[in-house]
Amino acid sequence: MADVRFHAIRKTFGKVTAVDDVDLEVADGDFVVLLGPSGCGKTTLLRCLAGLEKVDGGRVLIGGRDATNLPPRRRRIAMVFQSYAVFPHLKLFDNIAFGLRMQKEPKTVIRERVDFAAKLLHIEDLLDRYPSQISGGQRQRVAVARAIATKADVLLMDEPLSNLDALLRMEMRAELKALLRQLGTTTIYVTHDQVEALSMGDRIAVMNAGRIVQLDSPLAVYDYPADTFVGGFVGTPPMNFLAADISRNGAVPLVNLSGGSFPLDDPEVGRLAGRRLVLGIRAEAIVVEPAAGEGLIEATVIVVEPLGSHNLLTVKTGDDLLKVSTPPHLFPEPDSLIWLRLEPGRIRWMDSESGRAIPLADPAAAPVPG
């Protein structure tokens, strides 16, 4: 059991800066997900922690020890690779026992731990087989079993589920989450799949271009994204962003969008008058009204996608294209007109130039940018 701390980590490959001055603290027992698109540096950061890459600047501390210059084998970590990296020339038993044998554990201990890990991953009947004789999903289990058998201080996972097909991925997600909760090991998990990140982590570190953009609980990342990148990356569908500005005609501020305007009775919002803004709102926070009315925005329906549990509408209002989520019985015709009400409590404001969120005076709601 150990905590992990990254101080000012920098890693470059030639002219490319993969990790740009990253600080991160992971408490003992914490499950942190590094989330981001390809090339954002999340895998590189993980590999720096593993010792598979040497950092160009900064320090890595594991359990209080400075591990920056230690080779992987001295860092008391275990890792699950995206390709599983299960040794093809060894039986499953020997694969799982590999780390223990390196630690020169006695045979009885090895036997016991391998059985324990195998049972946890439901592969205890396959131990005598070779990796080529089992399925990809089972190989993934072997990789996890191998990592947990060593009882390392920190568990590192590099997109362990991305090579599984969609159904298997969903099942393994839940299984893995339960398993890791049971073990309680400090875990750092890399993924580009935001659904995975939201479902599994205690905290999510959203990364972009080598930096941590937001470090927060899944709910906070979803509801209070630190900038338009996070809002657009997290959530299915991505957050809607509309160019907006605030005008003050009288007491109540008016939100002006390209497709219409509506009043928003919030003095904090009034402070944003005169600035160029981006209004962010989630698809499910937009309510469809059948008829025009006060404070509603008119929109034209372009596409209706029935998804079973709800319908996803693509609508056009002014210059903007929005995604709106409606209950399954609401099925407007394409090209018909509908009216939208944006739930005031779910509206987020971002600066038009930087894309960063503008925190309004609700301390409980303020995001914590990385």
Next chain:
Amino acid sequence: MNPPRSAVAGLGRVFVYGSAALLSLFILIPIYLMTLAAFSSNEDTYAYPKELLPRGLSTETMRFFINFGGVLDALQRSVIVAVITLVLALVIGTPAGYALARFAFRGGDTLRLSVVGTRAFPIVILSIPLAVIFIRWGVDDTVLGVSIAHTALALPFVVLTTASVFAGVSPELEEAAMTLGCSRATAFVKVALPLALPGLAASAIFVFIVSWNEVFAASLLTLRHRTLPAEVLALLEGAPPNFRFAGGFFLMAPSVIVILLIRRYLFSMWGRVLK
């Protein structure tokens, strides 16, 4: 316009299988005939017309060849040279191949290019100065001398094929081993090496055969201690037919057998997979 598909397809298939069969016969018949000739009696080797079917096989011709003065020793020397070459080339070349496969380092591309470039230099231009140099050093006409020359020829091949073999072993496997407690060297021995072994073995065998076959350098670098090909070449003028038949068979047979045995690994060696 075009004839109906089935007719064309039928004709095409006959043509295809026919060509394949013809080509196969072209390859196989000489091998068969050589074997036949080598295993005919002394008398039959002079006979005309020759027997085209295996009747009256005998080991007379082979025995004649082997007992011919100098052949047995030459055979022994060929084996020794091939083994030394194999060991030297592999021991020296495998680390370089590994380095090329695993590390992106300055000079890596230059090395690869130079190694490939050595193939452009004919063995002819290498052997002559080597002959002169070896005389100066006192290793001319020795097994060691020939081995040195053969290793110089085989080394580029070994470097390139081991590089390709190791490139086919995912580096993540060694990385996984390193996270499980191995140093780089241990990870190499316990993970990379076992997985690379079939490819390495295939290249080792190929080096053996190349050394076994090599005749130009061997003839230039030896006089009284010749390897088999050099010996056969030297005795060729005025040699009786049974000598030629048996000699040809002896030089040909190991190559063919080896290729048949390692053919699947040949392709893994060259980085492609084929049935």
Next chain:
Amino acid sequence: MTSVAEEVPLGRTARRWEVLPYGLILPTVAYLSLFFAWPMVQAFQLAFREGGAWTIEPFRMMVNDANFEDAFKFTMLLVVVIVPLQFVLALAMALLINSKLHGRGVFLAIFIMPLAISDLAAGLVWQSILTERGYLNTFLEAIGVIDQPYIWLDPTKPNQLLMAVVVAELWRSTAFVMVIFLAGLQGIPHEYGEAAEVFGAGFFRRVRTVILPLLKPSLQVALLFRIIFAFEAFAVVIAITGRAKTTLATEAWRWQADYFNSHVAAAYSALILVLSLLSAGIVVWFLRTPREQMLQ
């Protein structure tokens, strides 16, 4: 898959001062410097220096030698005749193997059998077939094409000798070229051919317009090696023709081994090198594939 930042090979990255890769390549570099690079330098010294002075005397002796013209002509003939024939044959074999033929595993095994046969052995094999009292004549007489043995390896008929050597080389070394083509063909996704077929291209059309262009890199490699090997033709010629025909390599050998004149031998080998490099350059130039046209 991954974009720029994470595209660096997943293996270890060596920083400029990391010693390990250099240590690993050191033995190879040292060995090749000593036993390859240095002898090359010596070879040029031998060819251009005699008795401590720069001279082209070895070259003059080489050119004025009675055998030079024959050796040069025959060597060039071999290159010019063998290479095109072999390429067509190897391409046919590779296409056959790459197709959906039944039993192509067997055909493949057969086609690569000669891969490791030495040129000396091949020469002996075909000598035994073509010799006057050999197998070809036996067969031809048996089926009634001739009624007495024909002298295929007639020293007075140089074209027949040439063809004998050509056949022996085609038999022996086509496997090598075929394997290169096979590897190249395997790299061409069959969807390209299928797309062409859907658009109406027949077989030969497809070969010409889809396969050959995409096979250019393999063609280049194979051509390079094959030409270099052809310039070194040696033992196969001796085995089949005895002393009737000679090549540049044979002359080099003779001057070294029989006449003990390393200088002229080195001159011959320098000539072989120059011819090889020249041809290699021409091949590389004509078969260069501009980056935009490459498969990947």
